[in-house]
Amino acid sequence: MKTKIFNRLYLQVSAIFLLVLFMFTAIALYISVQSSAKYSVEVNQRLNRELATSTVESIQPLMKDEIASDEAIADLMHSMMVINPIVEVYLLDPDGKILNYVAPEKVVKLESVNLEPIREFIADPDHSIIYGDDPRNPGEFKTFSAATITEDGELKGYIYIVLASQKYVSAAQTVIGSYILGLSIRSVIIILIISALVGLLAIWGITKKLNPIIDGIQEFKTGNLASRIDVKSEGELDRIALVFNQMADTIEQNIRELEGVDNLRRELISNVSHDLRTPVASIQGYAETLILKQDNISDEERNKYHQIIFKSCGRLQRLVEELFQLSKLETNQIELHTEPFSISELVYDIVNKYRILSQKKGINIDTVIAKNVPVVEADISLINRVLQNLIDNAMKFCREGDSILIEIDTKEPERVEVRVVDSGPGIKQEDLPNVFQRYFKGRNDENSTGLGLAIVKKIIDLHHSNIRVQSQYGKGAKFIFDLPKAFSA
Numbered sequence: 124m125k126t127k128i129f130n131r132l133y134l135q136v137s138a139i140f141l142l143v144l145f146m147f148t149a150i151a152l153y154i155s156v157q158s159s160a161k162y163s164v165e166v167n168q169r170l171n172r173e174l175a176t177s178t179v180e181s182i183q184p185l186m187k188d189e190i191a192s193d194e195a196i197a198d199l200m201h202s203m204m205v206i207n208p209i210v211e212v213y214l215l216d217p218d219g220k221i222l223n224y225v226a227p228e229k230v231v232k233l234e235s236v237n238l239e240p241i242r243e244f245i246a247d248p249d250h251s252i253i254y255g256d257d258p259r260n261p262g263e264f265k266t267f268s269a270a271t272i273t274e275d276g277e278l279k280g281y282i283y284i285v286l287a288s289q290k291y292v293s294a295a296q297t298v299i300g301s302y303i304l305g306l307s308i309r310s311v312i313i314i315l316i317i318s319a320l321v322g323l324l325a326i327w328g329i330t331k332k333l334n335p336i337i338d339g340i341q342e343f344k345t346g347n348l349a350s351r352i353d354v355k356s357e358g359e360l361d362r363i364a365l366v367f368n369q370m371a372d373t374i375e376q377n378i379r380e381l382e383g384v385d386n387l388r389r390e391l392i393s394n395v396s397h398d399l400r401t402p403v404a405s406i407q408g409y410a411e412t413l414i415l416k417q418d419n420i421s422d423e424e425r426n427k428y429h430q431i432i433f434k435s436c437g438r439l440q441r442l443v444e445e446l447f448q449l450s451k452l453e454t455n456q457i458e459l460h461t462e463p464f465s466i467s468e469l470v471y472d473i474v475n476k477y478r479i480l481s482q483k484k485g486i487n488i489d490t491v492i493a494k495n496v497p498v499v500e501a502d503i504s505l506i507n508r509v510l511q512n513l514i515d516n517a518m519k520f521c522r523e524g525d526s527i528l529i530e531i532d533t534k535e536p537e538r539v540e541v542r543v544v545d546s547g548p549g550i551k552q553e554d555l556p557n558v559f560q561r562y563f564k565g566r567n568d569e570n571s572t573g574l575g576l577a578i579v580k581k582i583i584d585l586h587h588s589n590i591r592v593q594s595q596y597g598k599g600a601k602f603i604f605d606l607p608k609a610f611s612a
Contacts, residue, residue: 175270211285233258241269402435445574452581463609485523493532500609512575517545540605550594
């Protein structure tokens with residue numbers, strides 16, 4: 124199949140090439156013959172340009188009392204024709220009327236000659252080919268030589284010499300045409316053969332390059348997504364191969380992304396099923412207990428069960444909210460609505476909200492904000508979510524007596540750096556690469572959804588920034604990210 128495709132393409136391209144080559148050959152042959160004939164005629168006219176002038180010099184002494192001696196002039200013109208049998212000599216009056224002539228078989232059908240070409244010939248010594256009337260063949264035109272006959276500055280007439288008689292023209296055209304045609308045909312055939320061989324070889328070389336392209340496409344079509352075409356140069360066909368390779372890379376990447384989305388979907392369903400099952404089972408179990416044993420339950424136990432149900436509902440609500448937000452972030456359904464705002468004021472507000480909760484847990488939360496921190500350009504609601512998730516994460520692992528510190532500083536003229544530092548138990552080195560993964564939990568914590576830091580990472584990525592973590596196990600952890608300075612700041 125591949126060979127047939129290659130052969131068919133080669134034959135089609137070769138047929139078109141040969142057809143075009145033959146057409147250009149015919150055109151070149153025609154132009155060559157016509158140009159050669161035209162060149163011969165032009166050379167003949169230029170070589171005999173002064174023939175009429177010489178004839179005038181011989182005729183003028185025969186002019187007597189403004190009346191030409193017909194017999195003497197006829198003898199002179201006849202002698203010229205004997206010497207040069209290809210010419211026809213005509214004596215014209217000032218109006219172009221034929222007064223006398225010497226022509227083969229004395230067959231002259233015109234009584235007068237158009238003087239316009241004659242005047243152009245005399246006035247323009249550097250003319251190209253000029254054709255005049257052929258007195259023997261009305262409607263036909265021949266090259267000629269012409270000169271004026273004057274006496275005492277007064278125009279007496281013209282000598283008009285047709286440079287080739289009818290018989291000579293026929294014979295000469297046959298000889299010249301035959302010679303030029305033969306020479307042209309031989310030259311063109313040689314050029315045609317050489318051009319055809321070189322052209323067909325070039326076409327073969329070009330079309331042969333299609334073989335690896337076709338092979339690569341066929342291989343990719345069969346399902347081998349790793350199939351690529353070897354590109355060795357920068358020709359047009361190689362560019363096609365390069366574009367195919369890029370297309371194949373894109374398709375393969377898209378397939379991998381689709382597989383990743385499918386895996387994510389399966390993982391999401393599995394994790395959601397597991398995470399939802401626990402609070403739902405807890406709510407259901409304690410609710411059934413309250414309903415079935417309501418008469419045998421003390422007020423203290425009832426309050427305890429209500430608190431457990433309330434916490435489970437809160438956890439369930441938090442899990443669903445985070446799942447929805449992470450899903451929107453991963454599918455690019457959340458658009459940034461950036462605006463200039465003071466990151467310092469946002470941090471103060473958030474810390475004040477957490478202060479009562481931190482005091483209950485015995486955790487100290489504070490801020491260290493540099494002077495003249497510029498206004499940042501970001502989505503304030505999403506950055507608020509980032510800070511809350513980072514503080515929630517720190518509060519979750521910190522113990523009584525630990526501290527949480529939010530630091531803000533100008534990292535460089537165009538960026539503001541935010542650091543959330545805690546003195547908690549820290550993160551193991553082997554866990555550091557996984558802290559931003561979905562459902563990763565540093566320890567077995569039933570209150571954690573494992574989605575908070577994944578959401579943080581997606582939001583920071585959405586701001587075209589980067590978040591990193593530094594930690595030594597047993598010595599706390601530090602989360603660092605930066606935001607761009609607002610242009611108007």
